[in-house]
Amino acid sequence: MTVTGGRALVVDDSAVNRLILVRLLETLGLTVVQAENGVQALEILAAEPGEVDVVLLDVLMPELDGYETLAAMKAEDATRHIPVLIVSGVEELDSVVRCIELGATDYLPKPINASILAARINASLAAKRLHDVEVALNRTIQRQKEELSRFLSPQIAALVSSPDGEQLLAGHRREITVAFCDLRGFTAFAERADPEELMTLLSQYHRMMGEAITEHGGTLEHFAGDGVMVFFNDPIHQEDHVERAVRMAVAMREEFADLAAGWRQRGYELGFGVGIAVGYATLGRIGFDGRHDYGAIGNVTILASRLSSKATAGQILLSPRAQTMLAEVVESEPVGELMLKGLTQPVLASNVVGMR
Amino acid sequence: MMAATGGDLGFVRELVETYLADTPVQLEAMAAAVEADDAAALVRPAHTVKSSSASLGAMRLSMRARELEAAGRSGELGPADRAGLEAARSEWVAAADAINAWLDRASAR
Numbered sequence: 001m002t003v004t005g006g007r008a009l010v011v012d013d014s015a016v017n018r019l020i021l022v023r024l025l026e027t028l029g030l031t032v033v034q035a036e037n038g039v040q041a042l043e044i045l046a047a048e049p050g051e052v053d054v055v056l057l058d059v060l061m062p063e064l065d066g067y068e069t070l071a072a073m074k075a076e077d078a079t080r081h082i083p084v085l086i087v088s089g090v091e092e093l094d095s096v097v098r099c100i101e102l103g104a105t106d107y108l109p110k111p112i113n114a115s116i117l118a119a120r121i122n123a124s125l126a127a128k129r130l131h132d133v134e135v136a137l138n139r140t141i142q143r144q145k146e147e148l149s150r151f152l153s154p155q156i157a158a159l160v161s162s163p164d165g166e167q168l169l170a171g172h173r174r175e176i177t178v179a180f181c182d183l184r185g186f187t188a189f190a191e192r193a194d195p196e197e198l199m200t201l202l203s204q205y206h207r208m209m210g211e212a213i214t215e216h217g218g219t220l221e222h223f224a225g226d227g228v229m230v231f232f233n234d235p236i237h238q239e240d241h242v243e244r245a246v247r248m249a250v251a252m253r254e255e256f257a258d259l260a261a262g263w264r265q266r267g268y269e270l271g272f273g274v275g276i277a278v279g280y281a282t283l284g285r286i287g288f289d290g291r292h293d294y295g296a297i298g299n300v301t302i303l304a305s306r307l308s309s310k311a312t313a314g315q316i317l318l319s320p321r322a323q324t325m326l327a328e329v330v331e332s333e334p335v336g337e338l339m340l341k342g343l344t345q346p347v348l349a350s351n352v353v354g355m356r
Numbered sequence: 357m358m359a360a361t362g363g364d365l366g367f368v369r370e371l372v373e374t375y376l377a378d379t380p381v382q383l384e385a386m387a388a389a390v391e392a393d394d395a396a397a398l399v400r401p402a403h404t405v406k407s408s409s410a411s412l413g414a415m416r417l418s419m420r421a422r423e424l425e426a427a428g429r430s431g432e433l434g435p436a437d438r439a440g441l442e443a444a445r446s447e448w449v450a451a452a453d454a455i456n457a458w459l460d461r462a463s464a465r
Contacts, residue, residue, distance in 0.1 A: 020371065
């Protein structure tokens with residue numbers, strides 16, 4: 001008899017039977033609540049959600065009998081998992097079978113034998129504890145997922161918890177479009193502005209950027225002050241990844257014009273520049289034990305970043321390949337050959353005028 | 357029962373007193389059901405008397421109650437069931453006398 005602790009609900013209309021059961025259960029170390037019929041039992045279960053570990057249920061009762069009580073318990077998420085022991089005379093095996101079909105855990109023959117009671121209670125409490133552990137675990141996983149989706153891009157949070165997440169995180173190669181965005185005049189502004197003003201402005205800017213990224217299905221790789229890197233076609237496949245990147249940049253440029261007008265009135269002159277490139281990259285978990293990011297590594301990210309730093313206020317600079325791929329949908333103008341830091345050959349870049 | 361409850365006299369006293377108070381109520385309900393020829397209404401009180409009497413060792417009363425429960429379930433009551441109810445009442449008087457005698461002895465100890 002190893003029962004230690006736990007809370008039992010005894011449901012029986014006979015005062016004598018209740019008294020015997022309560023006494024035996026208390027001897028086993030359980031605390032006991034009592035009900036005279038199914039209606040009272042369901043009221044107790046509703047009033048103490050999660051408190052009752054096992055129910056001992058008589059079949060024949062007024063108001064609401066054992067079958068109806070059992071069915072009502074099994075219909076509710078909050079009570080479905082609580083083990084139910086049917087207390088029944090041996091000559092009523094038919095009703096026991098029906099109760100087990102309705103979801104009862106086991107039955108206790110009357111008159112009650114203390115050793116059988118202890119064995120059944122032990123088994124039921126063990127099952128209930130296992131269930132409780134599982135529920136707590138699921139709750140933790142759910143909470144982690146929610147937290148994760150707050151810190152990471154929604155796509156990456158979903159990837160981490162998906163079945164093929166491990167494989168994708170381990171690293172894969174794919175063609176992506178990378179858009180690098182940052183602000184002209186930000187460093188000078190950061191020197192002059194109050195920290196509060198700086199944070200207000202950055203949060204307006206980030207909110208606008210975040211909305212545009214989400215709307216176009218981009219994967220945010222990182223925010224770094226005024227710099228934002230977004231890529232497309234990973235982890236979710238997007239046929240039109242180049243076009244999506246350009247549409248996003250154009251939408252951002254338009255939104256930015258409104259923000260910049262407000263800031264200008266407060267004496268801050270800020271401009272918005274973007275660099276966009278297409279190419280293959282290795283994507284996956286990048287970092288060291290204790291701190292990893294989901295990142296993209298390849299010439300394409302370097303090219304986008306360098307184009308972004310060459311862009312003047314209001315420019316969206318495309319790599320030659322991006323420009324060629326989108327010639328039919330994007331109107332652009334060549335800006336000449338640019339010498340980019342770290343690249344040996346000059347790059348013929350074009351600025352996006354608008355969508356056709 | 358004494359063994360199963362650790363020989364706690366206070367508890368056994370409470371138990372038999374509950375039984376002594378509750379059983380007449382159930383017998384009344386059984387009599388009313390037989391009187392009204394309401395077989396369905398006989399089942400539950402007869403069931404209760406059957407099981408509580410068995411728990412306390414009043415086996416003859418338990419057997420009578422069991423027969424009446426079965427009669428109630430059959431849906432039809434006859435003269436035999438009226439006789440069965442009378443027999444149950446006699447068994448109850450005998451059981452109550454025995455329990456009271458036991459209580460007196462236990463108190464005198």
